[in-house]
Amino acid sequence: MKEHEVQERIQQAVRESLTGLDELPSQEHGILEKVKREADPVITVYSGAGETMMNPAFPSGEQPRLRRLRPALVLCAAFVLLAGLWMMIQNRNMSYQITQPDPATQLIDNGTDDLTPASTGLPTPLPMAVSTQQKPGNQVPPLDRVDLYVEPDLLWNEETGILAEGTEIRKSQIPFENAVYRKMIGQSVEGKMTYSSGSTGELLAESPVTVQLGGDSYSMDMPQKSLLIRVKDGLIDTPLFEDRPYNVYLSVLLQNGGKDCLLTRVADGVQSRLIEKYTDLNILTLAWKPVVVYLNDEYWGQCNMRESMDADTIFQYEKPAGSNSVSTMKGLGSKGNMEYLELVNRLQKSDPANNPEDREYLEKNVDIDSYLNWLAIEMYFGNADAASTFFTYQIYGQKWKCALLEMDYGLFNASFNALESYLKPEGFGTTKQNNTIFLKILEIDEYRELFLEKLGKLYQSLTTEVMQAELDQCVAMLEPEMMKHFERWAPYNVPALNQEAPTTAEEAYEYWKGRIDRMRNGTMIKRPWYVYLQTQEYFGLSNEEMMKYFGMGEGE
Amino acid sequence: MTRLQGPESGREERLTEMIRRYEKDILRLCYLYLHDVDLAEDAAQDTFLKAYTHLDSQQDPEKEKGWLVTIAANVCRDYLRSAWARHMNRSVQIEDLPVAISPTDENRLTLTAAIMNLPPKYSEVIILRYVQGLDLKETAKALHITPSAVSRRCRKACAKLKTELEGSEES
Numbered sequence: 001m002k003e004h005e006v007q008e009r010i011q012q013a014v015r016e017s018l019t020g021l022d023e024l025p026s027q028e029h030g031i032l033e034k035v036k037r038e039a040d041p042v043i044t045v046y047s048g049a050g051e052t053m054m055n056p057a058f059p060s061g062e063q064p065r066l067r068r069l070r071p072a073l074v075l076c077a078a079f080v081l082l083a084g085l086w087m088m089i090q091n092r093n094m095s096y097q098i099t100q101p102d103p104a105t106q107l108i109d110n111g112t113d114d115l116t117p118a119s120t121g122l123p124t125p126l127p128m129a130v131s132t133q134q135k136p137g138n139q140v141p142p143l144d145r146v147d148l149y150v151e152p153d154l155l156w157n158e159e160t161g162i163l164a165e166g167t168e169i170r171k172s173q174i175p176f177e178n179a180v181y182r183k184m185i186g187q188s189v190e191g192k193m194t195y196s197s198g199s200t201g202e203l204l205a206e207s208p209v210t211v212q213l214g215g216d217s218y219s220m221d222m223p224q225k226s227l228l229i230r231v232k233d234g235l236i237d238t239p240l241f242e243d244r245p246y247n248v249y250l251s252v253l254l255q256n257g258g259k260d261c262l263l264t265r266v267a268d269g270v271q272s273r274l275i276e277k278y279t280d281l282n283i284l285t286l287a288w289k290p291v292v293v294y295l296n297d298e299y300w301g302q303c304n305m306r307e308s309m310d311a312d313t314i315f316q317y318e319k320p321a322g323s324n325s326v327s328t329m330k331g332l333g334s335k336g337n338m339e340y341l342e343l344v345n346r347l348q349k350s351d352p353a354n355n356p357e358d359r360e361y362l363e364k365n366v367d368i369d370s371y372l373n374w375l376a377i378e379m380y381f382g383n384a385d386a387a388s389t390f391f392t393y394q395i396y397g398q399k400w401k402c403a404l405l406e407m408d409y410g411l412f413n414a415s416f417n418a419l420e421s422y423l424k425p426e427g428f429g430t431t432k433q434n435n436t437i438f439l440k441i442l443e444i445d446e447y448r449e450l451f452l453e454k455l456g457k458l459y460q461s462l463t464t465e466v467m468q469a470e471l472d473q474c475v476a477m478l479e480p481e482m483m484k485h486f487e488r489w490a491p492y493n494v495p496a497l498n499q500e501a502p503t504t505a506e507e508a509y510e511y512w513k514g515r516i517d518r519m520r521n522g523t524m525i526k527r528p529w530y531v532y533l534q535t536q537e538y539f540g541l542s543n544e545e546m547m548k549y550f551g552m553g554e555g556e
Numbered sequence: 557m558t559r560l561q562g563p564e565s566g567r568e569e570r571l572t573e574m575i576r577r578y579e580k581d582i583l584r585l586c587y588l589y590l591h592d593v594d595l596a597e598d599a600a601q602d603t604f605l606k607a608y609t610h611l612d613s614q615q616d617p618e619k620e621k622g623w624l625v626t627i628a629a630n631v632c633r634d635y636l637r638s639a640w641a642r643h644m645n646r647s648v649q650i651e652d653l654p655v656a657i658s659p660t661d662e663n664r665l666t667l668t669a670a671i672m673n674l675p676p677k678y679s680e681v682i683i684l685r686y687v688q689g690l691d692l693k694e695t696a697k698a699l700h701i702t703p704s705a706v707s708r709r710c711r712k713a714c715a716k717l718k719t720e721l722e723g724s725e726e727s
Contacts, residue, residue, distance in 0.1 A: 006714060010671070010686040014584065016661065017668035020593075020654030021583050027597065028575045031604045035571065415594040500634050518598065526594065 150191035332433035374402035381410030456549035
């Protein structure tokens with residue numbers, strides 16, 4: 001076959017195979033809007049006010065994309081869109097109530113278009129020209145400040161310092177002149193931590209601590225390291241997280257954002273807060289709060305302060321009576337907990353859907369409600385990294401439960417088909433980790449029903465509007481700090497880790513805003529829609545069944 | 557919102573024209589690279605935004621498509637370098653393709669999926685040279701290799717496709 005014939009054949013095949021793409025609406029309007037926005041010198045601040053949006057089941061502004069435009073899905077989509085149109089005509093309120101923006105997360109409006117953080121004597125970000133739709137009087141306080149003091153030699157000593165260069169690092173890829181990461185994982189050094197209010201500068205806590213590197217491999221590759229802080233003697237005796245009832249802490253993680261550190265830096269926190277604030281699903285989530293960190297008085301940038309997932313946190317959450325031990329395991333592929341592996345092995349050979357004894361064993365050992373909560377949440381957000389961030393624990397004498405560890409890759413790819421990915425017979429996700437427990441649970445009609453109810457409730461509670469409002473609140477907290485943060489860290493961005501991430505503060509700041517815009521005005525609009533369609537397709541549900549689980553919005 | 561005026565509005569018109577003319581081609585290219593409709597839409601959008609930024613550097617209408625395709629290929633390669641992409645299973649089955657309601661010849665679907673499943677260096681040469689119709693020089697420029705290397709890769713890519721398709725027919 002001649003070359004031009006090959007070309008013709010290929011062109012024809014590709015054009016016909018991808019005709020579904022031709023049916024997508026043009027992005028012309030969106031592109032031109034972005035071009036105009038970038039030509040506009042005024043920087044937009046995420047205000048937390050939230051725009052008026054439609055229920056995600058019926059997005060009006062942007063048509064969701066169907067991965068496979070099969071007739072059944074198209075019919076379903078047409079039905080849902082028509083239903084949405086009808087509801088609009090009827091002027092029905094189809095959305096759930098959005099919590100009003102927290103005044104504590106608003107911006108100070110000084111009467112001009114320029115907004116600045118409240119003056120506290122603490123380091124403040126560079127002046128920025130920003131605009132906001134906030135009402136006068138709203139303000140966002142500067143981030144609380146964590147100071148760490150560690151003998152410099154313990155950090156930078158070439159042989160023993162936890163941040164010093166090690167032999168296993170390819171310096172050409174990570175040109176941060178003083179950093180090494182992998183060699184010293186697990187090694188802690190002693191120091192002191194102080195915690196001060198961002199608003200008043202008041203010292204809220206002070207404690208001797210140990211400091212060690214935190215996070216997994218991708219996070220460890222970043223020049224700004226995550227730091228795990230453990231109290232050496234006593235406790236951090238202050239309520240670090242306003243949305244938690246706990247007043248004492250033995251450890252906290254100062255996280256660089258993990259896999260999201262070069263993207264939005266808030267993805268994990270937003271998702272945890274959404275589950276905590278807007279759902280009644282009983283599952284342990286880690287509190288999130290952005291702070292600024294100084295290491296020996298040098299600016300270490302914005303970090304996400306998280307509760308660390310350990311026995312103390314589990315006990316604070318569970319408050320078990322008369323038990324003082326807990327087994328934990330992280331990652332579905334982990335081989336680290338023999339009891340859990342025994343459970344999985346036994347379940348693998350069992351048939352709980354048909355054999356009462358097997359079912360009794362499953363129900364006796366696994367907290368099914370907790371496992372289904374985890375599965376529904378990870379699926380709803382479409383976390384492609386769920387296999388490695390899976391976390392399960394068993395307090396002595398109780399059943400195995402799940403906790404939400406990290407969702408850095410949740411709300412990243414709107415069309416990610418989590419159902420297909422997680423529940424493959426050959427294993428969970430691309431790495432095909434052991435998903436026996438989930439498969440066995442879902443083989444039982446009653447629990448499959450319960451799972452669909454949970455997924456449906458998430459769909460109805462975490463609407464596009466709710467997710468966007470929460471994102472706006474979280475971003476508003478970080479916004480005033482970010483230019484300073486990028487001045488500190490952007491020059492160290494490494495193309496090998498992210499080709500896109502810019503190396504100047506101004507460009508990095510714009511890139512960060514762009515990633516947030518992508519999540520807010522892309523993923524958060526499309527994701528509920530995809531969950532709806534993918535669930536219907538995966539379980540082969542009729543429109544009536546979908547109505548039963550997913551409903552039509554408030555009051556339906 | 558500031559309205560664009562003067563020279564900016566001329567640039568805007570040119571961008572609009574480019575979007576209208578090449579949007580589907582670029583979206584198709586991005587999908588072939590990224591294997592995901594959603595990401596492909598993002599990448600196509602990024603392509604036009606980048607093109608707009610560098611609009612003044614490209615004045616030759618005859619080279620416009622090649623120039624845009626090169627930008628799109630670079631954008632897609634950046635996406636593929638991200639931690640996310642490295643994490644994803646990129647193999648494509650024919651039922652994953654975004655086909656329309658009207659029936660499509662299965663052989664054509666199989667060929668498209670086979671192109672997408674080739675090792676990246678072979679699939680991209682097919683995408684640029686045969687799907688987008690760039691000439692040897694333009695393809696070479698987009699891939700930062702020589703025209704003769706493009707020819708070699710095309711031959712190898714076609715051979716791999718042939719083997720793959722014959723294998724699938726047998727099975």
